[in-house]
Amino acid sequence: MVLEMALIDVVPGRGKEFLAAYGKARPTLAETPGCRSVRMTQGIESPYRFVLLVEWDSIDAHLENFRASERFTTWRGLIGPYFDGAPVVEHFEDRG
Numbered sequence: 001m002v003l004e005m006a007l008i009d010v011v012p013g014r015g016k017e018f019l020a021a022y023g024k025a026r027p028t029l030a031e032t033p034g035c036r037s038v039r040m041t042q043g044i045e046s047p048y049r050f051v052l053l054v055e056w057d058s059i060d061a062h063l064e065n066f067r068a069s070e071r072f073t074t075w076r077g078l079i080g081p082y083f084d085g086a087p088v089v090e091h092f093e094d095r096g
Contacts, residue, residue, distance in 0.1 A: 001036065001055055001056070001057065001093075001094065002055070002056045002057075002058055002059050002061075002062065002091050002092070002093060003053060003054070003055055003056075003091065003092040003093070003094075004052075004053070004054040004055075004056060004062055004089065004090075004091055004092075005051065005052070005053055005089070005090050005091075005092060006051070006052040006054075006087045006088070006089045007049070007050075007051055007087060007088040007089075008049070008050040008051070008052060008083060008087045009048055009049055009050075009083070009084040009085055009087075010048050010049075010050060010082045010083065010084055011048070011082055011083070011084045012048045012084070014082050015042070015047055015048060017082060018050070018079060018082035019040075019042075021078045021079045021081075021082060022040055022078075022079055024078055025074070025075050025078040025079050026038060026040075028071050028074050028075050028078075029054065029066065029071070029075055032061075032065050032066045032069075032071055033061065033065045034056055034057040034058065034060075034061025034062070034065045034066075035054060035055070035056060035057075035061065035065075035066070036055035036056065036057065037053075037054070037055045038052070038053075038054050038055075039052070039053045039054075040052050040053075041053070048084070052087075059091055062091070
């Protein structure tokens with residue numbers, strides 16, 4: 001299992017719109033083959049900052065089944081307009 005972490009800054013004042021768009025976009029991500037779970041969190045001290053946590057079967061499941069597919073285009077089209085800069089995306093593995 002691989003954990004994808006995406007740090008997303010949203011244009012200040014557009015958090016509610018972003019969350020509404022995320023609600024529409026979430027099934028596109030969550031129903032991707034190899035996606036195990038999806039969770040979005042919002043900063044308390046910095047309410048314009050969100051962290052997306054996605055569990056994948058593998059990095060390939062993320063990159064090939066989602067990023068290289070029309071699903072990603074749909075996903076990004078819905079939530080991308082609210083980004084304040086490019087998200088920072090990294091992958092992690094459990095180490096015990």
